[in-house]
Amino acid sequence: MRRRGTVMAAVGAAAALVALAGCSNGGQSDASDEESGSASADCAAYADYGHFDDAVVSVMGSFVGNDADLNDESWAAFEKCTGIDVQYNGDSDFESQVVVQVEAGNAPDVVIFPQVGLMQRFAESGDLVPAPDQTKENAEAGWNADMVGYGTVDDTFYAAPFTTAVKSFVWYSPSLFAEHGYTVPETWDEMIALSDQMAADGMKPWCEGAESGSASGWPLTDWVEVLLLANSGGETYDKWVDHEIPFNDSSVVEATDLVGKILKNNDYVNGGFGDSSSIVSTSNADAxxxxxxxxxxxxxxxxTAVSLFDDSVNVDPEGDVYAFPFPVVNDEVGNPVTVSGQFTAAFSDRPEVQAFQNYVSSVQWANDRAPFGGYISSNSGMDSSLIPSAIDKSGFDILNDPDSVLRFDGSDLMPSTVGTGTFWTEMLSWIQGASTEETLGNIESSWPADN
Structure with missing residues (x-):
């Protein structure tokens, strides 16, 4: 129960702060504010966003359930202090529904995009409006230049990072490592040697699951992405994502074969489920x-895999479960970090819409959101002491480490027919026995001719 208790305590504290921050006049003093000076003082933090009477900003994204609720709570003070009613609509079928709304002429004011490629296509089609200057300044001040670059299309800045998550964590059990005298590896060779030692000790060193309903196969693409970045560097990774080199370039072949050293090795996988073929039928959530x-x-x-563990599991550097960053493969590349994230962009440039864009791109919002948990930002200006989760604090440190080589999830940047299509399905065939050359060749053949 330790993890849930920590998060819920932080949520309670954050809710109290939001309640104190609540005000109705955008920072202007009146008699009631004078009687509750702490409320008006907190509203001063939102004064620069202006005050709007009866203004509504519609927001759409893929956050649903508890994640959506926590976001709503995080900007409650902004709403009360600016007069803006932020009406959020979360949809688990976001990618198709946002296209439907835009094509029907009913686009939301702001969209929180989980896929950069989709956002970029809306920008290229002229549907998005450029971000306000203040939003751009906030992004450039707080985020890694590569992350800011993903929100830029044809030299115009449209979208600021909203959240960021480290994808290239390796989860393990600190208590098990301590029991067996295992050391967290810092290089690929050390990780392979550790895998050999675990296998010799009678343990399967790796577990993996690629079953995820209609999205089955995506966990395997994460392996290829991080090993391509780790082995060949950011420049090659970018060319691959942009199709400046073919999908079956020799660098991608080499990275995929490195993945095979682990995932196609029955001495290494699939702990708790079977041999390597069981990866296809094992749920990603159970893996x-x-x-x-x-x-x-x-x-x-x-x-984000922290949410998959039972609440009785102690997620801690010395507990039942924790994670370390993917190790260095090539010394010339450095520390590889693949990330996912959300970006905010607008279909309207009304003043209240721009005020919301400025707010959620700011350190202010990052600090407002952090205490509620279940969130991580790579905004370097945020107060990391507000993050209640140890693994999220670790992620923040990795994202802001100048030695980290950051790249966004490649499949989310590619055309959907490839990134969320053949890349997923062909990797399932690969794990079941197809050769690397055949697999990557089939994906290359599927790349749209106009991209």
């Missing part, structure tokens, strides 16, 4: 769980 029972040593997954 890391054998770490807690000693049936599996390691699992590649994003920091």
């Amino acid at each position: 890391p769980l054998p770490i807690t029972t000693g049936e599996c040593g390691m699992h590649l997954a994003a920091g």
